[in-house]
Amino acid sequence: MGLMAVDQTHLLSKMATGDGHGEASSYFDGWKAYDKNPFHPTQNPNGVIQMGLAENQLTSDLVEDWILNNPQASICTPEGINDFRDIANFQDYHGLPEFRNAVAKFMSRTRGNRVKFDPDRIVMSGGATGAHEVTAFCLADPGDAFLVPIPYYPGFDRDLRWRTGAQLVPVMCDSSNNFKLTRQALEDAYEKAKRDNIRVKGLLITNPSNPLGTIMDRNTLRTVVSFINEKRIHLVCDEIYAATVFGHQNFISIAEILEEDTDLECDRNLVHIVYSLSKDMGFPGFRVGIIYSYNDAVVNCARKMSSFGLVSTQTQYLLASMLSDDEFVERFLAESANRLAQRYRVFTGELMNVGIKCLQSNAGLFVWMDLRHLLKTPTLESEMELWRVIIHEVKINVSPGSSFHCTEPGWFRVCYANMEDMAVQIALQRIRTFVLQNKEVMVANKKQCWQSSLRLSLRKSRRFEEISMSPHSPIPQSPLVKATI
Numbered sequence: 001m002g003l004m005a006v007d008q009t010h011l012l013s014k015m016a017t018g019d020g021h022g023e024a025s026s027y028f029d030g031w032k033a034y035d036k037n038p039f040h041p042t043q044n045p046n047g048v049i050q051m052g053l054a055e056n057q058l059t060s061d062l063v064e065d066w067i068l069n070n071p072q073a074s075i076c077t078p079e080g081i082n083d084f085r086d087i088a089n090f091q092d093y094h095g096l097p098e099f100r101n102a103v104a105k106f107m108s109r110t111r112g113n114r115v116k117f118d119p120d121r122i123v124m125s126g127g128a129t130g131a132h133e134v135t136a137f138c139l140a141d142p143g144d145a146f147l148v149p150i151p152y153y154p155g156f157d158r159d160l161r162w163r164t165g166a167q168l169v170p171v172m173c174d175s176s177n178n179f180k181l182t183r184q185a186l187e188d189a190y191e192k193a194k195r196d197n198i199r200v201k202g203l204l205i206t207n208p209s210n211p212l213g214t215i216m217d218r219n220t221l222r223t224v225v226s227f228i229n230e231k232r233i234h235l236v237c238d239e240i241y242a243a244t245v246f247g248h249q250n251f252i253s254i255a256e257i258l259e260e261d262t263d264l265e266c267d268r269n270l271v272h273i274v275y276s277l278s279k280d281m282g283f284p285g286f287r288v289g290i291i292y293s294y295n296d297a298v299v300n301c302a303r304k305m306s307s308f309g310l311v312s313t314q315t316q317y318l319l320a321s322m323l324s325d326d327e328f329v330e331r332f333l334a335e336s337a338n339r340l341a342q343r344y345r346v347f348t349g350e351l352m353n354v355g356i357k358c359l360q361s362n363a364g365l366f367v368w369m370d371l372r373h374l375l376k377t378p379t380l381e382s383e384m385e386l387w388r389v390i391i392h393e394v395k396i397n398v399s400p401g402s403s404f405h406c407t408e409p410g411w412f413r414v415c416y417a418n419m420e421d422m423a424v425q426i427a428l429q430r431i432r433t434f435v436l437q438n439k440e441v442m443v444a445n446k447k448q449c450w451q452s453s454l455r456l457s458l459r460k461s462r463r464f465e466e467i468s469m470s471p472h473s474p475i476p477q478s479p480l481v482k483a484t485i
Helices: 026-036 060-069 081-089 097-110 127-139 183-195 218-231 254-260 296-308 313-323 326-353 380-394 421-450 454-468 479-483
Strands: 122-126 145-149 167-171 200-206 234-238 271-276 288-293 366-370 411-415
Touching (some): 060 326, 097 122, 097 288, 097 313, 122 127, 127 271, 145 183, 167 183, 183 200, 183 218, 218 234, 218 254, 288 296
Parallel strands (some): 145 167, 145 200, 234 271
16 A cells, blocks of 8 residues: 655754745746746747856866866866876875865966965865855854845755854845945944844855946955954955956955955954855856855864765866866956957847846856836836747746845846856847837837827837747747736
């Protein structure tokens, strides 16, 4: 006799069955919509285009060429097989010395060699996700909180909260100053937490920003350091997009502030950096996360915790060789910046041609797109209505600002570096068609308010139908027809 299928969630822990995973969000719903109907240029040309994934695939060819020219860097090739036994057997909390040395050197290089990093302070983890969780585990007790400027990466709700029990308290930033973090906003968030009887243990910043694609200037970083030092709270700096910077404005690491701004008082024991190779090198599948702390106790604790998510020695071995190749690293970083800048110019330029503006930025793998003018009303409900149209009708997965805890409706994060040029052009064509159809609807609606001529209305309807059913349009019927019903 077989067992009947029953709900077995009562057999699990409260933590496992709770909503701390953070996936009850439109950010993850967009991914699910893509997974159900993924775009393919030939097999599924009308599928959803994935523009919600912050991956850097613009330089994969450079890495592939290096691997072909350096087969000995892998223990799974005839050239590297002699090291197979040692590398396959070796595993230590500290990691391979040559790997930690290479990562420290690479972190310095991505910051213009203006600061040095100590290999002995590098702790491995399973991607930035694991690095953030370990850091939160080391710094906060359940119920304690980290201040986080909004908008912020939706995954933080999972990474820092789910298994640690920590809280996230938003620091209000808005478009009035291009979402720049201010001292007043920090003070307001800190005081509100105190009134709510929440103990603040730290401040988490992302620099360069996800989702804004902006970088913090020196004055803002000095403000941050001064604030955490006065409040005696920790500072966690997510710098995983450090080498995705292009244009004239240079990225400034918090490490540079500590080293160069000697007039600024700061207890270094309060400062910690989270890094990974997922974005800068385009290696999210390698799960290489790094915790770099100036606090000896945090380094020691994090190293013990890293046993839950060590980077495989095979990966360490390969990357140690690759990142130690100075000529390759120099060429890779320069070419990556050039290709990101080119893709950014093409993408934002085409958006501008159809009246869509983006927050000015020069970092990251995405743009912060302003669609406030397309909302029926300036509300989060209207933002979600527009997002559903974009996902299900326009067939593009973009992430609404509300999933990043942005309080201003109408902003969307759009990733542009995870696809080939052809897919970008198809996505832009879909956006152009969508905007054109939206303009037609708006014009038709306005005219109906002051002119009731049936003949004119029929003529406008026929014209709108011609545009909607054009063989060049990827949308069989205007989504705005459905959105405005």
